[in-house]
Amino acid sequence: MTKRQNAKYKINRRLGVNLWGRAKSPINARDYGPGEHGQRKRKPTDYGLQLMAKQKLKGYYGNVSESQFYRYYEEAVRRRGDTSENLIGLLERRLDAVVYRAKFAPTVFAARQFVNHGLITVNGRRVTIPSYLVKEGDVIEPTDRAKQFAVILEANQQAERDVPDYIGVDGDKLRVTLVRTPKLADVPYPVQMEPNLVVEYYSR
Template structure:
């Protein structure tokens, strides 16, 4: 199973930040963007530029979602009661691939989507192979029996570079996770600062 190193590192370089806090990210050595003009001195970024960057960061973090997918999630967040930026984070974090990533069953959001798509995961005992599947509070997500000994799973659960957030209960030995609650922005362990309020401003223009 591909871990899509080049894809996530390309996003890191483009953003100039280590989005996932990975120790091997090229941004740890050079924080400028890729290409021959990557080190060019940058001027002051406009409000629109800041909003666009915030959207690209958040969209890239969750496995580089397509613009259509991401905007659909934003539209859903707008329809929910309360703060739209908080709702946006809640919707992103309750995607099945995001829960699989947070539970440390795989090392990256890219691997999580592929892992789900290949049918390695069940939700409440039923196989689900759609990464965008919306998990509900109380849902039990489990790695299928035949997949529990895959190298990618065994290696990922041992990773020390990130912890499982408290809104997900995980039984590492059984490879089972349970969504305890929908998280707020402050609960999500992003390696870099995310600004969903700027994403809302971007789409509200």
């Protein structure tokens, strides 16, 4: 098991949810936290609920760093409209998130790695920054070399998840367009996300 995959499963165990809806997740067999006290159930405080909501959202997008996640919150506050919806829109526009949604990668961690390694292009230009914010109308696809990789072809055929309708798929299935910035209700999270609690956490 790779270090990254191990870290991913630790996130699931710690949060007590199958964060990405993966059949391989150990939480499917052991739905409690790690360690000798993992099975103890305590009623969480309001702060605890807010913290858990933040950790779930951070973890889902590949365990985004705290400083970067807080910057997304600040930007969401600065924009007009509902702060929690703005936050989701910013996270979903991350290039690694779009690559994962487009089924170019089996996990969001793999999507980040593909971007880092220069295997993804935006409007025909190679981008190596996973946090790059995709704009509506941008065309995202793997490089010509990457389109031959078995891991990308296999991920594209995965039946575990579908490409959401805010991402338009071209005929060959290995080129997509961000049609619009999604709202919370549009995003196919396997578990309930509560960005409103995240906003409460940071606005304390």
